[in-house]
Amino acid sequence: MSSWAVSRVSGSVQDLEQLFREHYAMLYRTAYGLLKNAADAEDVPQTIFLRLLRSGMTPDARSNPKGYLFRATVNLSLDKIRSRKREVFIGTAQQIEIAEPDSDTNDLEALNLRLSEAIAQLEPEAAQIVLLRYLHDQSDADIAKLLGTSRGAIAMRLFRARARLKKLMRISGEGK
Amino acid sequence: MKPSKRNFQAILYQHFVPFRKLPFPSVGAAWASVLTRLQEEPEVTASEESSATPGRSSLAAQPRWLAVVAVIALLVFAFLHRRESASQSAAAAIIAEGSLRRISSEMKSLVHADDRLSFGETFRSDDGKGAMLSLADGSRVEVRSNSDLSLEPAIDGIRVRLTNGAVILTAVKQRSGRHLYVATKDVTAAVVGTVFLVNADERGSRVAVLEGVVTVRQGNKETTVLPGRQLATDPTLTGRPVEEAIAWSRQAQAHLLLLKRSAVALQITAGQKTQVSREFDVISIRPRAAASGGRSGILPAGFPPACYGETQLDPARLSISNATVFQLIALAYGQSCQRWEQQLSDSDALAGGPKWIREDHFDIQAGIPKGIATYTPAQLTGGHAPEIQMMLQSMLSDRFRLVLERRTKEVPVYVLTVAKGGPKITRGTNTSWQIRTLRTGPDGLPRPSGVSAGPTGGSMERLASSLSNYLGRPVVDRTGIAYEFGFRVDFALPDEDCSSCPTPSAALEDTLGLKLDRSRAPVEVLFVERIEKPSEN
Numbered sequence: 120m121s122s123w124a125v126s127r128v129s130g131s132v133q134d135l136e137q138l139f140r141e142h143y144a145m146l147y148r149t150a151y152g153l154l155k156n157a158a159d160a161e162d163v164p165q166t167i168f169l170r171l172l173r174s175g176m177t178p179d180a181r182s183n184p185k186g187y188l189f190r191a192t193v194n195l196s197l198d199k200i201r202s203r204k205r206e207v208f209i210g211t212a213q214q215i216e217i218a219e220p221d222s223d224t225n226d227l228e229a230l231n232l233r234l235s236e237a238i239a240q241l242e243p244e245a246a247q248i249v250l251l252r253y254l255h256d257q258s259d260a261d262i263a264k265l266l267g268t269s270r271g272a273i274a275m276r277l278f279r280a281r282a283r284l285k286k287l288m289r290i291s292g293e294g295k
Numbered sequence: 296m297k298p299s300k301r302n303f304q305a306i307l308y309q310h311f312v313p314f315r316k317l318p319f320p321s322v323g324a325a326w327a328s329v330l331t332r333l334q335e336e337p338e339v340t341a342s343e344e345s346s347a348t349p350g351r352s353s354l355a356a357q358p359r360w361l362a363v364v365a366v367i368a369l370l371v372f373a374f375l376h377r378r379e380s381a382s383q384s385a386a387a388a389i390i391a392e393g394s395l396r397r398i399s400s401e402m403k404s405l406v407h408a409d410d411r412l413s414f415g416e417t418f419r420s421d422d423g424k425g426a427m428l429s430l431a432d433g434s435r436v437e438v439r440s441n442s443d444l445s446l447e448p449a450i451d452g453i454r455v456r457l458t459n460g461a462v463i464l465t466a467v468k469q470r471s472g473r474h475l476y477v478a479t480k481d482v483t484a485a486v487v488g489t490v491f492l493v494n495a496d497e498r499g500s501r502v503a504v505l506e507g508v509v510t511v512r513q514g515n516k517e518t519t520v521l522p523g524r525q526l527a528t529d530p531t532l533t534g535r536p537v538e539e540a541i542a543w544s545r546q547a548q549a550h551l552l553l554l555k556r557s558a559v560a561l562q563i564t565a566g567q568k569t570q571v572s573r574e575f576d577v578i579s580i581r582p583r584a585a586a587s588g589g590r591s592g593i594l595p596a597g598f599p600p601a602c603y604g605e606t607q608l609d610p611a612r613l614s615i616s617n618a619t620v621f622q623l624i625a626l627a628y629g630q631s632c633q634r635w636e637q638q639l640s641d642s643d644a645l646a647g648g649p650k651w652i653r654e655d656h657f658d659i660q661a662g663i664p665k666g667i668a669t670y671t672p673a674q675l676t677g678g679h680a681p682e683i684q685m686m687l688q689s690m691l692s693d694r695f696r697l698v699l700e701r702r703t704k705e706v707p708v709y710v711l712t713v714a715k716g717g718p719k720i721t722r723g724t725n726t727s728w729q730i731r732t733l734r735t736g737p738d739g740l741p742r743p744s745g746v747s748a749g750p751t752g753g754s755m756e757r758l759a760s761s762l763s764n765y766l767g768r769p770v771v772d773r774t775g776i777a778y779e780f781g782f783r784v785d786f787a788l789p790d791e792d793c794s795s796c797p798t799p800s801a802a803l804e805d806t807l808g809l810k811l812d813r814s815r816a817p818v819e820v821l822f823v824e825r826i827e828k829p830s831e832n
Contacts, residue, residue, distance in 0.1 A: 136326055137677050143322045152314040161320060165329045172333050184673065234310050253304075254311035285303060 132172065138184050139168050145185075145255065146192045152254045153196040153246070155235065163199070167191045186265045193247045200239040237287035245280035252277060327732070327745030387446040387453060388412045388436070392545070393426030395419065395438070417445040420460070427545065432752070434475055435465040439543050447478075454478055461494045463544055466507075477502075481528050484520075485510045490553055491520075492541055499528035503537040505553040523554060548668075552629060552681035574689045575613070576662035580829040583617060583656040601653040602632035608672045613683060615659040620652035620695060620826065621645060623659070627687035628821075629678030648823030657829070661690065698825040708769045708816040711759060711809055718776060719808035726753035726779040730761050733787045733796040741787070741796045753781045762811075766799065771816050774809060782807055 143164055151160035167188060171180065180187040238246055247266065251257040259270045259277070266273070394407045395418040412418065412428065420426050420438045428436040430453060438444060442460020446453060452469065454476040455462060466475045466486045477484045479495040482502065489507025494500060502511050503525035511518045511526050520526050525537055541550045602625070604618025615623070624645060625632035645652075663683070670680035678684070691697040729748040736742035747761045755777075759770040765788060784806050787796030800811040 134673075134677055137673055139326050139329070140322050141673055141676070143325060144319045147319040148314050148317050151317055152311055157320075161325065161328075165325060165332065168326075168329050169332050172329070230306065231310050234306065249307070250311075253307040254314055256315070281303065281307070284307075 135168060135171055135176075138188070139164070142185060142188050146188055149189060149192045149250055149254065150196045152250060153193065153235075153238065154199060159196075159199055163192055163195050164188075166195060183265075183267060186267060189251070189265065190243070190247055193250060194243050197239060197243055197246060233288050234284070237284045240287055241280060241283060245276060245283065248273060248277050249280050249284070324744065330746055387414045387448070388428040388430050391427040391429040391435070393424055393438075394421070395426050396421060398443070412446060414446055414448050417443060417458075419443050425543065425545070430475075432469070432475075433467045437463045437465075437544055437546070452476060454483075457493055457495045459495055461492060461540070461543070463490070463492045463505075463541060463546075463550065465490045482511050482513045482526075485512070489522075490550065492537065492550075494532065494540060496532075498531060501525060501527040501532040501540075503540065505537075505541075505550050548681055549679055552678070552684060574664075574693075575686050576664050577660075578662075578690055578694065579658075579660040580694055581658045582829070583658065604656070606672045606676060608670060608675055608680075608683070610667075610669045611663055613659070613661045613663060613675075613686075615657075617656045618659060619654065619656055620648075620691075620697075623657075623687065623691060624652075624697070624699075624821075624823075626675060627684050627691055629684055632676075646822045648826050651828075652823065652826060655828075659690075661686070694829045696825060696827040697823065700822045700824045705815050705817050706769070708771050708814055709762065709766060710771045710773055710812050710814045710816075711755070711762075711803075712812070713774050713776075714804050714808050714810040717808055718774070719806065720776070720780040720782060722778045722780050726751055726781045728753035728757060728781055729783045730758075730765070731783075731785045732765065732791070733785055733793055734791050735793045735795070739795075741785075741793060743785075744791075752779070754779050758782065758784075758807075762799065769816065770811075771814070 146164040146167070147160050150163035151157065154160050154163070176184075177187075238249060241249065244266075248262055251262045251265065257265070259273045262277075263270045263273045389411050390406055390408050392408060394405050395412070397404050397406055398417050398419050406412065406418070418438075420440050420442045423440050425440050425442070426438045428438065430436065436444075436455055439461040442462065443458045444460070444462065445456045445458075447456055448454070452474040455464070456478050458480070462477065464475065464477060464486070466489055469475060469486075474485045476486075477493045479493065479500040482500045484491065484493060484502045486507065486509050489509060490505040491507070491509050492501075492503040492505065494503075502509060502520055504520045504522050506522050508522070509520045511520055513528060518526055537554060538551060541547055541554075544550055601619040601621040604622050605616050606618075606626070607614040607616075615626075618626075622632045624630075663686075667682050668680075670683055674680045675683055727748070727750045729746060731743045732745040733741040734744040747764070749757070755772045755774055759772045763770040784802050785797065786799045786802035787793040789798070797805065803809045803811050
């Protein structure tokens with residue numbers, strides 16, 4: 120890194136550290152919820168802040184840091200999943216063997232596996248809404264505020280996201 | 296299991312249950328890793344970078360030829376930029392924000408963000424727009440619109456020559472013997488680390504100090520201007536209050552806070568009650584029966600966790616739960632509670648007062664009156680919510696009867712001296728420096744856990760300052776080494792369990808030939824002159 124880059128960066132390092140400390144838990148859990156892997160979940164928020172340290176805060180990030188960081192976390196996590204194909208859904212070889220369920224417990228694990236795969240195939244915007252609702256337990260209004268859109272739009276996208284998930288998982292019924 | 300329409304939402308909720316309260320790793324260690332990666336990892340390319348940028352995640356789906364075109368364009372840009380950079384190696388500053396017009400050369404070109412400014416050239420900020428310059432040492436020069444200025448090398452630093460307009464300088468602490476100057480037609484202001492405004496027009500000049508101390512020379516006369524005070528060479532220049540004179544700044548709120556804090560500091564010193572312009576509508580302060588919670592991993596081992604109150608802020612209400620008075624004072628005076636603790640708790644950055652100000656916890660609910668600017672919790676904890684901070688100061692003064700005073704106090708320090716055999720350092724032009732902290736890795740071998748580094752500026756002052764941050768108490772330099780030198784030191788912090796890692800004192804002696812000893816020395820601290828348990832709601 121050049122001296123110019125260092126000096127350019129130094130003014131905002133404290134602000135970024137503050138943001139990092141404030142939102143780290145949410146970002147880590149979001150990444151973990153998608154990646155199911157501690158090392159990757161640790162890597163995602165770090166990578167996002169590494170980029171912010173290098174390139175500075177965009178106007179979008181300045182105006183809505185929490186929303187920006189959440190969206191970046193989901194996007195980067197999805198990119199990681201897609202770049203690793205199927206391996207990312209299964210932490211260990213032992214878990215791969217659960218693919219043929221023969222009990223209720225294994226049924227549930229297999230279902231979770233299919234759901235993980237389906238979420239990874241959602242559009243980033245849809246995955247963001249699903250995670251905010253079902254992982255972070257946010258209301259439509261809170262999600263709308265965080266993502267900068269209307270409650271109605273969130274309700275509609277959530278409905279479509281569920282329908283898409285069911286289709287991907289080959290489950291019949293509407294997206295409720 | 297056959298999921299149905301009825302239970303699909305339940306399946307979704309259940310799927311994420313294990314992650315909802317998932318314990319997360321130490322935030323401090325994670326941030327240290329970010330800084331380590333900043334120094335050690337190569338920068339990713341722009342095309343890689345954009346993939347995780349919110350709103351652009353579908354880039355990967357674009358046709359391949361677009362990526363090829365983008366790469367070619369980047370290479371061409373990099374080549375041209377490299378040539379330009381090489382031709383401007385003597386640059387004095389870069390533009391961090393905004394733009395300026397180069398008016399001294401035949402080419403009246405615009406210079407934009409990230410462009411470099413050379414010594415000797417004259418620049419003008421356009422009508423309605425200012426710019427922010429970043430100097431090589433990290434100091435910042437904010438330029439008001441319609442201002443003319445140039446940068447000149449001085450024997451002991453850099454001089455900003457302002458022929459018309461206004462600038463606000465946020466000067467980082469200069470190395471020993473170095474100064475940052477602002478020269479107008481009739482005065483020269485010299486600083487070593489402070490925030491101040493300089494106005495210049497045909498009538499004369501005005502220097503207003505927001506923080507720190509500025510020495511102003513006018514002819515043979517030298518005047519020291521204290522924070523919150525100003526000096527003008529023409530009486531008509533002081534007619535407009537400083538608050539108005541800095542309103543154009545991008546950081547006007549932060550500067551205003553500095554100005555108010557300076558005024559408060561003067562009142563504190565005079566033993567007067569803090570005067571504030573705003574107060575909360577309604578305040579409820581409820582003591583907690585016992586300390587609970589605490590964010591493990593944020594603070595180094597052995598430091599009392601006094602900074603884990605949760606702050607919630609909306610336009611009508613401020614809510615701080617589980618807060619110590621230590622944290623409330625840090626919030627009110629724009630300081631980072633964690634940084635106070637991490638860097639200075641051994642030295643009592645906030646000294647005096649009973650033990651309960653760090654141990655007793657309170658839940659605060661306060662109504663924010665209408666007409667107050669809206670701030671985010673991050674702005675408040677970052678010290679950028681001046682009106683809320685003033686109201687907190689008022690609350691501490693009224694309900695806790697807090698009286699603060701700036702004092703000099705003898706505190707535990709580390710002292711750096713030259714070890715027997717002399718220093719093992721070489722004076723040089725390449726003064727890059729690096730301090731790495733170590734921990735035991737999974738393989739049992741030492742591995743870096745954090746890093747501070749810079750490509751220039753290696754000096755005793757830099758070494759002492761960085762060590763102070765790591766060791767949690769001031770480090771006093773008594774080596775007498777005044778020249779610049781590059782250095783690299785690796786050590787484990789005292790609370791790190793790493794038997795194969797060197798201690799700070801062993802690493803400094805082995806690597807640099809310097810001795811680090813414990814001692815005591817006077818430093819300035821905020822002293823709690825008086826405080827009482829809060830009055831009834």
